[in-house]
Amino acid sequence: MRHRFDRENCSVARALEVIGDWWTLLVVREAMLGTRRFADFAAELPIARNILARRLNHLVRRGVLARVNAGTHGTRYEYELTSMGKDLATVMTALRQWGDRWVFGEGHEPVLVRDRRTGRPVPRLRILDESGAPISGRDLEVLPGPGAGKRTIARYRRAARPTSS
């Protein structure tokens, strides 16, 4: 059976357990673009309908989407992003910018995201310190956090290796 990251003590792994399945992040992307109904997701994405149903259910169960009743004469569902889902905007932006840069290349971006107020494109996300200055990769230090388990602690004791730049 495919390995699950459900019990893994790592935020990246656990995040992937929620949004790491094939198609899942594209479903979220559609939701961010305003898609709300099953048929519209199915029309925008070349995804199999049974898989779409599974992904939507999964995202609802995990709290990324909410299923709201939109029927007038009975029940008819729509899907909307929760706060948890909207908060994926940062992940989505990071991923889009990485793809823009390394897959398509500057000047060949398929979509442009800009600030409606100024009309200027959204600048690249950067890892900044509290004063707003960039932190270089070499200055990033990884160590066990308050929720670390024994295994994590052992591992970081074993490896006082620098993260790559």
Next chain:
Amino acid sequence: MRHRFDRENCSVARALEVIGDWWTLLVVREAMLGTRRFADFAAELPIARNILARRLNHLVRRGVLARVNAGTHGTRYEYELTSMGKDLATVMTALRQWGDRWVFGEGHEPVLVRDRRTGRPVPRLRILDESGAPISGRDLEVLPGPGAGKRTIARYRRAARPTSS
């Protein structure tokens, strides 16, 4: 057969084609923590060895990792991040912070990433404009970019919908 995003005109989809497979991003995470050799990846991650081999090859072919010869009496390989790979730090940080916040919750982070110079944790990534002020989700506007195909353009003409907050 599983659908491929190879020809999709969307940076998110194309980025997922590179790093979206099950396990792939955790392999990259290990590389960022300093792991370089097959056996060490295998020891840190509960991944099947044939899948690990496949992932490493895929990442090398796509330019995220480089395979360098580290043998003294013959060929022995190590894997190191390329610039393309190192640039995934932003994606990784966004994903880790999202998992920290929504899966583990504040104060229960399994690992802490901090600025070596100050000892302070890395603040949350934010979508900022050029002057450093946060851009609200409501102010993000999505439109076809210079590399947009006909389908993308038609789609955005059809849908002048706001992105969610």
Next chain:
DNA sequence: CAATCTGGTTGCTTCATGCAACCATATTCG
């Protein structure tokens, strides 16, 4: 130069994904 370690590959099994057909309920139209 024999023993062992490294870095995989191969074969088999099980699960995830894709495709097409089907179906119950909601909605619309005459």
Next chain:
DNA sequence: CGAATATGGTTGCATGAAGCAACCAGATTG
């Protein structure tokens, strides 16, 4: 109101991806 159609799925089957264990060639060590 009743018939026609659209919506939002589910089910069954085929194929490919991931897990497991055994195996193997070349590199390294004693």
